[in-house]
Each structure stands twice: as structure tokens, then as C-alpha cells.
Amino acid sequence: MTKTLEEVPFDLSGKALDTTLGALQGWLPPLIGVALRLKQAHWNLHGLRFKSVHEQLDEILADVRAAVDDVAERIVTLGGAADGLPATVAEHAVFDTFPAGRLGVENAIEIVCDDLARVVQHGRKAIEKLGGQDPISEDLAIGIVGALEKHHWMLRSQREL
Numbered sequence: 001m002t003k004t005l006e007e008v009p010f011d012l013s014g015k016a017l018d019t020t021l022g023a024l025q026g027w028l029p030p031l032i033g034v035a036l037r038l039k040q041a042h043w044n045l046h047g048l049r050f051k052s053v054h055e056q057l058d059e060i061l062a063d064v065r066a067a068v069d070d071v072a073e074r075i076v077t078l079g080g081a082a083d084g085l086p087a088t089v090a091e092h093a094v095f096d097t098f099p100a101g102r103l104g105v106e107n108a109i110e111i112v113c114d115d116l117a118r119v120v121q122h123g124r125k126a127i128e129k130l131g132g133q134d135p136i137s138e139d140l141a142i143g144i145v146g147a148l149e150k151h152h153w154m155l156r157s158q159r160e161l
């Protein structure tokens with residue numbers, strides 16, 4: 001059982017708490033990884049529609065960073081400790097290789113769509129684990145996944161037909 005660092009004002013302990021903390025912590029590295037890759041794409045983007053996609057990537061990033069903060073702080077709210085260290089992210093966030101150098105707009109859209117799909121899948125798995133354990137964490141995860149899915153739609157709609 002996870003040892004909490006302090007008393008919390010709700011009745012969540014034992015397996016339910018462990019499951020909740022595990023689901024939230026398991027999602028944190030992929031979310032941080034997507035944030036890093038979004039900036040990489042934002043910086044190195046090149047080609048037609050540069051400005052709109054460059055700005056769109058930062059809009060997505062703002063929501064991903066907020067999600068990282070919310071998930072990490074939910075872990076601590078529940079009495080756990082969040083781990084967003086580089087080594088943890090490197091070990092637990094698995095992504096396809098990111099091409100070095102400048103990045104064409106269409107390629108960037110493909111990469112970021114794949115990344116968002118990956119982190120959405122992580123999030124949906126977290127929601128499944130959180131169901132029946134902690135509705136507040138589940139609600140948080142549902143809100144984040146909904147926003148990420150909308151970003152995926154708005155980005156994939158930029159693809160050429």
C-alpha cells in the first residue's frame with residue numbers, strides 16, 4: 001500500500017488509492033513527452049501554412065502543459081509524490097523517433113497527430129483504471145482526454161485531402 005505523506009480530507013486508501021496514484025503517475029511521462037515534442041515541432045516547422053500550424057502547436061502545448069500540471073498536482077493532492085524527472089520520462093514515455101533538423105508542415109502534422117493519439121490512448125486507459133476508484137481523478141482525466149481529442153481533430157483536419 002502506498003504510504004501517504006500527510007492526512008487528506010477524504011476516504012481514499014488502500015488498493016483504490018494505489019490504483020489511482022498508479023494510473024495518474026503512469027500518464028504523466030507520456031504527457032510530458034508530448035509537450036517536449038510539440039515544442040520541437042513548433043521550432044523546426046517549415047513550409048506552407050507555417051504560421052498557422054506554428055501557432056496551433058503552441059495552442060495544443062498550452063493545454064498539454066496544463067494537463068501535466070493538473071495530473072501531477074492531483075497526485076500530490078491525494079498524498080502521493082509526482083515524478084516528472086527526465087529519467088522517468090525517458091524510461092516511461094515511448095514515442096517514434098523524432099526526425100532531426102527542419103520539419104515539413106505535413107510531416108509535423110503526422111507526427112503530432114500520432115503523438116496525440118498515443119497520449120489519448122494512455123489517457124483512456126487511465127480513465128478505465130480510475131473508474132470506480134476516484135471519481136474526481138476520473139473526471140480530471142476525462143476532461144483532459146476530451147480536450148486532446150479535440151486538438152487531434154483540429155490538427156488532422158489540416159492535412160491535405
Ligand SMILES: [Fe+2]
Pocket residue numbers: 042058
Ligand atoms: Fe514560439
